[in-house]
Amino acid sequence: MKRTWEQTCFIAVFLAPALLLFTVFVAIPGARALLYSLQKWDGLSEPKWVGFSNFVALFRDDLFRIALGHNLFLTVTAGSATILLALFFAAVLHRRVRGSAVFRVAFFFPNVIASVAVALLWLLLYSTTDFGVLNGFLAWMKETVGWPAVSLPIPFTGKPYLVYSVVPMLVWTATGFYMVLFLAAMEGIPESFYEVAELEGVSPFGQFWHITLPLIREVVVVGVVFLVIGSLKLFEAVWIMDNEWPSKETHVMATLLYQKVFSEYNVGYGSAVAVLMFVLVFVATLATLRFSRREALEY
Amino acid sequence: MKLYSAILRTGIAVGVVLPLAVIFLRWDGAVRPRPPGDDPWRRVELAVFEGGYGIAWHQKTAAEYTAAHAEERAIVNVWGEPRMAEKVKPRILRGDPPSLIMDNRLPLWLMISTGKLLPFDGALDRPAYGSDVPWRDLFLPGTLDTYTSGGKVYAIPTSFGAWACWYDARQFREHGWSVPRTWYEFETLCRQIDAAGIAPIAYQGKYPYYAWFTYISLLQRCGGLALINRINAMEPGAFSDPVALKAAGMLQDLARRYFQRGSLAMSHTESQLQFVNNKAAMIFCGVWLENEQRDTIRPGFELCCFNVPAVEGGKGNPRLFNGLGTEYVFMPTEGRNPDVAADFTRYMVSLEKGPDMGASIGVISPLRGGCPPSAVSPALQSVLHMLDASMVDGTPGIFNVRLAELLLEWQQQVMIPSLAGLLHGTLTPEEFARRLDNGIAHARADPDIIIPEFKPYDPQAFGEPL
Numbered sequence: 001m002k003r004t005w006e007q008t009c010f011i012a013v014f015l016a017p018a019l020l021l022f023t024v025f026v027a028i029p030g031a032r033a034l035l036y037s038l039q040k041w042d043g044l045s046e047p048k049w050v051g052f053s054n055f056v057a058l059f060r061d062d063l064f065r066i067a068l069g070h071n072l073f074l075t076v077t078a079g080s081a082t083i084l085l086a087l088f089f090a091a092v093l094h095r096r097v098r099g100s101a102v103f104r105v106a107f108f109f110p111n112v113i114a115s116v117a118v119a120l121l122w123l124l125l126y127s128t129t130d131f132g133v134l135n136g137f138l139a140w141m142k143e144t145v146g147w148p149a150v151s152l153p154i155p156f157t158g159k160p161y162l163v164y165s166v167v168p169m170l171v172w173t174a175t176g177f178y179m180v181l182f183l184a185a186m187e188g189i190p191e192s193f194y195e196v197a198e199l200e201g202v203s204p205f206g207q208f209w210h211i212t213l214p215l216i217r218e219v220v221v222v223g224v225v226f227l228v229i230g231s232l233k234l235f236e237a238v239w240i241m242d243n244e245w246p247s248k249e250t251h252v253m254a255t256l257l258y259q260k261v262f263s264e265y266n267v268g269y270g271s272a273v274a275v276l277m278f279v280l281v282f283v284a285t286l287a288t289l290r291f292s293r294r295e296a297l298e299y
Numbered sequence: 300m301k302l303y304s305a306i307l308r309t310g311i312a313v314g315v316v317l318p319l320a321v322i323f324l325r326w327d328g329a330v331r332p333r334p335p336g337d338d339p340w341r342r343v344e345l346a347v348f349e350g351g352y353g354i355a356w357h358q359k360t361a362a363e364y365t366a367a368h369a370e371e372r373a374i375v376n377v378w379g380e381p382r383m384a385e386k387v388k389p390r391i392l393r394g395d396p397p398s399l400i401m402d403n404r405l406p407l408w409l410m411i412s413t414g415k416l417l418p419f420d421g422a423l424d425r426p427a428y429g430s431d432v433p434w435r436d437l438f439l440p441g442t443l444d445t446y447t448s449g450g451k452v453y454a455i456p457t458s459f460g461a462w463a464c465w466y467d468a469r470q471f472r473e474h475g476w477s478v479p480r481t482w483y484e485f486e487t488l489c490r491q492i493d494a495a496g497i498a499p500i501a502y503q504g505k506y507p508y509y510a511w512f513t514y515i516s517l518l519q520r521c522g523g524l525a526l527i528n529r530i531n532a533m534e535p536g537a538f539s540d541p542v543a544l545k546a547a548g549m550l551q552d553l554a555r556r557y558f559q560r561g562s563l564a565m566s567h568t569e570s571q572l573q574f575v576n577n578k579a580a581m582i583f584c585g586v587w588l589e590n591e592q593r594d595t596i597r598p599g600f601e602l603c604c605f606n607v608p609a610v611e612g613g614k615g616n617p618r619l620f621n622g623l624g625t626e627y628v629f630m631p632t633e634g635r636n637p638d639v640a641a642d643f644t645r646y647m648v649s650l651e652k653g654p655d656m657g658a659s660i661g662v663i664s665p666l667r668g669g670c671p672p673s674a675v676s677p678a679l680q681s682v683l684h685m686l687d688a689s690m691v692d693g694t695p696g697i698f699n700v701r702l703a704e705l706l707l708e709w710q711q712q713v714m715i716p717s718l719a720g721l722l723h724g725t726l727t728p729e730e731f732a733r734r735l736d737n738g739i740a741h742a743r744a745d746p747d748i749i750i751p752e753f754k755p756y757d758p759q760a761f762g763e764p765l
Contacts, residue, residue, distance in 0.1 A: 063712060155561050158563045160723055264708045
């Protein structure tokens with residue numbers, strides 16, 4: 001059907017503000033970041049055109065490879081744990097367990113807390129001082145049952161361990177959101193499918209595997225895309241947990257970017273990291289969507 | 300209708316995209332400063348990093364100066380902010396900075412090398428407030444050197460910082476512990492403290508930078524000022540010198556045996572809290588410790604400090620200490636009324652204001668005699684004792700290493716992670732030193748890094764062998 005002139009005007013009027021804002025606050029800064037990535041600039045003196053040497057330096061730099069490795073590690077570990085737990089909780093709540101409304105709120109709660117507050121909360125949880133809940137619990141365990149047989153307190157947020165300590169925090173924060181996402185999709189599945197499966201004697205796991213999962217596949221794919229994007233752009237968790245001073249053992253791409261630009265005043269290199277982050281997020285999103293493409297099931 | 304659609308699309312393209320494209324291509328990132336206008340007042344804006352010292356004293360001093368210079372129509376306004384550097388950076392970029400800035404987290408060397416700062420030499424050659432002596436001659440030796448380039452001084456320290464080991468004199472008295480003079484005595488003391496069920500040393504493990512100053516002190520104790528000179532001169536292999544390796548090994552050993560358990564994951568406030576709560580008996584820190592912990596120090600806690608002990612067989616004079624000017628104030632080139640700004644700085648850092656500054660915010664003046672012991676707390680008095688004890692022929696025995704301020708990338712990517720590695724035990728002293736040396740070699744090879752001339756210390760003048 002062909003659009004009328006009025007319809008076109010209507011669309012244009014509604015699109016224009018968003019387009020303008022996107023252009024001013026996303027497209028132009030993005031284009032300028034691309035420009036900076038091709039320059040050597042300290043933020044104060046005149047920029048020098050250096051072509052792709054920032055990118056060459058980036059690929060030769062151990063630090064960038066390590067930071068990228070940390071991002072990938074967090075994407076795989078925290079990402080898969082989040083998806084699996086969210087699916088599990090959503091499936092359990094979908095089966096109408098007693099108190100499911102309370103659980104739904106409880107699981108979603110961490111998602112409404114600001115990420116900086118979450119990081120500070122976990123810093124206290126991991127603390128090696130008397131405030132450290134986890135170390136306090138381990139000390140109590142050691143005293144009562146003689147386990148764990150390690151020297152306490154464990155410096156969970158010490159630089160060598162920090163990347164691993166971030167994983168539970170990310171999982172705790174994100175699981176509720178994905179659980180609600182998946183649960184909403186599950187609510188849309190007709191109850192009759194499960195009734196038939198019950199009559200056929202299919203186990204609860206079989207029902208989940210053969211009915212629920214195939215029918216919410218598209219939502220799960222969207223969830224995975226969100227997680228990949230979020231993990232590659234991760235910043236606050238590491239920045240706060242490492243007291244705003246990340247180093248080789250703890251850097252992720254976004255903290256490296258920040259440190260290069262705002263601590264070392266190497267704007268060109270930092271912008272090259274930003275450009276590469278954009279490319280990686282874009283490629284990872286495309287790849288996730290491409291590999292999970294399958295004909296949607298209609299019901 | 301097709302024609303209308305085509306016109307509409309073209310209109311949107313031309314009306315939205317073209318102006319933005321023009322802005323993008325023509326805008327150089329700078330916003331032009333406001334014209335000064337016809338302001339009859341000679342206004343100076345001082346932007347202060349609002350940390351532990353606050354800004355009340357600076358505001359009071361500015362009000363005094365403004366009242367005293369009303370006839371000259373000079374006005375000094377002070378504002379502070381914990382994230383000051385973030386607020387001031389865009390103003391420097393757009394050519395409208397405050398007249399004076401006090402925040403060491405800005406890249407001062409970069410600003411000096413790009414001509415963004417004005418020197419204070421005119422004011423330094425004038426007599427100091429409350430004295431006939433040129434202002435320059437009153438500064439403690441070395442405190443003006445940190446940001447001196449081409450013989451010009453680009454930043455003025457408003458306080459004096461010293462690195463020391465802090466303890467609670469009451470706790471020491473109760474346990475019968477005494478202040479150690481040698482490293483052997485220090486280690487013996489650590490074992491005694493450990494045996495009493497108290498952690499010997501609290502450490503700000505989340506910020507390995509703190510250990511840098513202890514390491515520098517140990518370098519001097521082991522290798523004397525001659526070794527400090529080699530490091531300041533960025534001599535290849537200076538950190539890998541066997542004497543420097545010994546210092547790194549001693550620091551690593553200290554961390555492994557005597558640092559409080561879990562301290563490697565503690566922030567500065569967490570570890571300092573452990574110390575003021577007597578859960579750890581000592582802590583290496585700068586003179587700001589008392590001020591930073593003033594709300595948590597309990598009555599009866601007798602905060603005192605002692606100098607880093609002498610190392611047996613070391614070349615260094617153990618009375619010297621790692622000291623430097625801190626809380627630097629500097630004048631951006633494009634700031635307004637630089638003459639008033641420099642004069643106000645001369646007033647703020649003066650013999651007249653030194654005692655008031657010491658009494659009000661617990662800061663030691665960087666001027667000789669600028670801080671009488673009666674003006675400061677017992678904790679700062681112990682720093683002044685350390686300063687007095689370091690005197691050699693009337694000259695305070697202060698030394699410093701300039702690399703961290705000079706080489707920002709080396710500091711962030713080499714020095715701090717290497718120190719963390721050394722203290723966590725993931726690097727040997729040899730690996731640690733090799734990383735520092737390789738990082739220095741890399742920095743020296745970068746043509747864009749400006750390395751100013753360096754005034755070496757005279758070891759013999761400070762009673763050390765050459």
